[in-house]
Amino acid sequence: MSQSPSPPPEPSAELLQRAAIVRRSAMALGQLADADRQAAVLAMAEALEAARAEILAANQADLDAASADGLAAALVARLHLNGAKLDGAIEGLRQLAGLADPLGRRQLHTELDAGLVLERVTVPLGVVGVIFEARPDALIQIASLAIRSGNGALLKGGREASRSCAAIMAALWAGLAHSTVEPTALELLTSREESLGLLKLDGLVDLIIPRGSNELVRFIQDHTRIPVLGHADGICHLVVDQAADPQLALRVALDAKTQYPAACNAIETLLVHRAIAPTFLPAAIAAFEAAGVELRGDAEALALGVSQAASEADWHTEYGDLILAIKVVADLEEALEHIRRHGSRHTDAICTSDAAAADRFLAAVDSAGVYLNCSTRFADGFRYGFGAEVGISTQTLPPRGPVGLEGLVTYRYRLRGEGHIAADYASGTRSFTHRSLPL
Amino acid sequence: MSQSPSPPPEPSAELLQRAAIVRRSAMALGQLADADRQAAVLAMAEALEAARAEILAANQADLDAASADGLAAALVARLHLNGAKLDGAIEGLRQLAGLADPLGRRQLHTELDAGLVLERVTVPLGVVGVIFEARPDALIQIASLAIRSGNGALLKGGREASRSCAAIMAALWAGLAHSTVEPTALELLTSREESLGLLKLDGLVDLIIPRGSNELVRFIQDHTRIPVLGHADGICHLVVDQAADPQLALRVALDAKTQYPAACNAIETLLVHRAIAPTFLPAAIAAFEAAGVELRGDAEALALGVSQAASEADWHTEYGDLILAIKVVADLEEALEHIRRHGSRHTDAICTSDAAAADRFLAAVDSAGVYLNCSTRFADGFRYGFGAEVGISTQTLPPRGPVGLEGLVTYRYRLRGEGHIAADYASGTRSFTHRSLPL
Secondary structure, three states, X not given: OOOOXXXXXXXXXXXXXXXXXXXXXXXXXXXXXXXXXXXHHHHHHHHHHHOHHHHHHHHHHHHHHHHHHOOOHHHHHHHOOOHHHHHHXXXXXXXXXXXXXXXXXXXXXXXXXXXXXXXXXXXXXXXXXXXXXXXXXXXXXXXXXXXXXXXXXXXXXXXXXXHHHHHHHHHHHHHHHOOOOOHHHEEEEOOHHHHHHHOOOEOXXXXXXXXXXXXXXXXXXXXXXXXXXXXXXOOEEEEEOOOXXXXXHHHHHHHHHHOOOOOOOOEEEEEEXXXXXXXXXXXXXXXXXXXXXXXXXXXXXXXXXXXXXXXXXXXHOOOOOOEEEEEEXXXXXXXXXXXXHHOOOOEEEEEOOOHHHHHHHHHHOOOOEEEEEEOHHHOOOOOOOOOXXXXXXXXXXXXXXXXXXXXXXXXXXXXXXXEEOOHHXXXXXXXXXXXXXXX | OOOOOOOOOOOOHHHHHHHHHHHHHHHHHOOOOHHHHHHHHHHHHHHHHHOHHHHHHHHHHHHHHHHHHOOOHHHHHXXXXXXXXXXXXXXXXXXXXXXXXXXXXXXXXXXXXXXXXXXXXXXXXXXXXXXXXXXXXXHHHHHHHHHHOOOEEEEEOOHHHHHHHHHHHHHHHHHHHOOOOOHHHEEEEOOHHHHHHHOOOEOOEOEEEEEOOXXXXXXXXXXXXXXXXXXXXXXXXXXXXXOOOHHHHHHHHHHHHHOOOOOOOOEEEEEEEOOOHHHHHHXXXXXXXXXXXEEEEOHHHHHOOOOEEOOHHHHHOOOOOOEEEEEEEOOHHHHHHHHHHHOOOOEEEEEOOOHHHHHHHHHHOOOOEEEEEEOHHHOOOOOOOOOOOOEEEOOOOOOOEEEOHHHHEEEEEEEEEEEEOOHHHHOOOOOOOOEEOOO
């Protein structure tokens, strides 16, 4: 889906009708017991296993077509679903079934007055819309997250993965047919028109989850009024403070850049305090170059051995590759200002042994994740212990940062009375107790 | 601000600069201690008291101009700020200062591994944009909510209240000047151009809060990418089940319609189970008519004594007045379907003594508030015990329903390590403990 100057077209009557069916099925699904939803996810896993050969054959056909079309190697790699990847995805479903139920959790419990009791309880969102590129295993993951949390889903994969997605969806539907969840809670969209129409399904779709390139995410954010869970950019920084342990800082910096440079939580810029730069940078430059990292520095970094000059664009570029911009800063405040101007509010870290500098950094940097003396690569739902990851959000409002199943639930207030009316409180006949009850 | 076919213009350079100043002041404010923010709110209250005469005089000038312009009576009533209203608003500030700090609350605390500890802590949103009509006391309320929760605010009042708003803001700034909060954390917008520009301040404004007519809210929702906290419609239903206690149901229905019909949480439609309609409706019709309520019924309700026929439009109209639509339904499922089709997901209630019917209603109705045997008029932040109300949201995602100070905060993840790197976990050298720590 490429950038388009014109707004998306209105959804077709046929798409509206299909979305309404998903919504209706989702409402029924949302009222099922935990055990029903667990069983449904396990049935999806079994059906995927039973359809293993068909799915891998369909993926091979997609790969053959991609090869004939001359698809970029990186895209082909993401499209490729070998037996191990598929088995991993199936194992992921079994783990998901075992996670604690995100629904029906009481978050608030208050007696407003004798016999008038308020509860706030988690409930599913309703229907999520998912648009992803290439990776067919993302379809398995998101469809199962939706079912586990009581939500329906409209799923749109990339054209290049159409055969894989069709085979996977056939298996997921077959699995749901052996459960109490209606298979119509999941719907596969296949055309670009449907994908654009999905963005206009306000009232039928509660959340859009894009899984793909920064361009895809930005296009979706710009063309829908439905809330979008995701992030376009991941420009993460590591600050090496004057009070940093140089060895610790280098170890963290290397991991944050090189452990998986394509990840959104890898760093793009290293900000080095002027006081430590002359001792830290020469060793760091050697280590990064040995690790195959291309370095781009400001004037001071160049003077200390970085060979290539950074341009203004480098400070706000997400390389997603073994490239690192390095800037020497006069003090912590300059580092904070740089992050404020160029960061994407994803994850930023500092290495320091100075408690005051650490506190200042953790309080002042307004990113979803602020880290001390560890790698930005920990910004991930699994690493945070959520068991599953719906996405990572860089928006200000919750859910923010890595989002687990809680990103697919909302809450509802339930108030139970015995004929209570507001007029009695307005007149002073009765008054509120507002007494907290056990959760 | 009326409906406009063209998108809002880009914000002027001057507005961008003013918004950037607010944002910078807000960042400093957000790092102040609770006591500083409490003191700032109390200083605002004192300054309002000191400027009482000027504010009331400015309001009188607005009222004179409104009278000369022939402003609608309802708008004039909302514009009017008498001494009692102002004193009430000032007292509200003192109460707000005493509420528990919404910032710095630890929501999650997990040891990821020995020496690697994750926290999720509440932090301010940053800057809120507020657009309100007429009521100058709303300016006092929202400005103080923002400061209490560590947020900056760009505030735009209606043209009709311009003198009142200027006098109030002068007092608020004077109050903040006697505190540790920079007065530039609050900014008053005055022109329609600024108001439209505010809608385009993505990246500088984190949340828009509209306070005004349904049309105002809908216009704002349609013309900004910034999240909007609010609701356009409040079409609330009360279902009188076959197993309802007729006297209890009538008492609740009368309160829900007549206690304050202009409120968004008043009911617009009464859905009566066919089995109870012949006994319930005649008495209800008499009681509603005695209370001055105009009734509009479907064919069955007409047959039971309602004198005026309801049109299709009545089922999705928010009267905000002493008018009630009445429909007789065959069963609970028909009532649920009616609410699903016509409701605005605000607050819906059922009166019944049948536990199964109550459970079905509370599970199946997807509204922010679902009530049993009590009036919909309880849907309110103060009545819920939140101490303050930022607004009521009918969106699916949290915050939903009446929103207190928590609607002005978000959270941030803090991860503190001792040189921990992701590669050690990928290689299996180390593994996560994911141990919950006390909050």
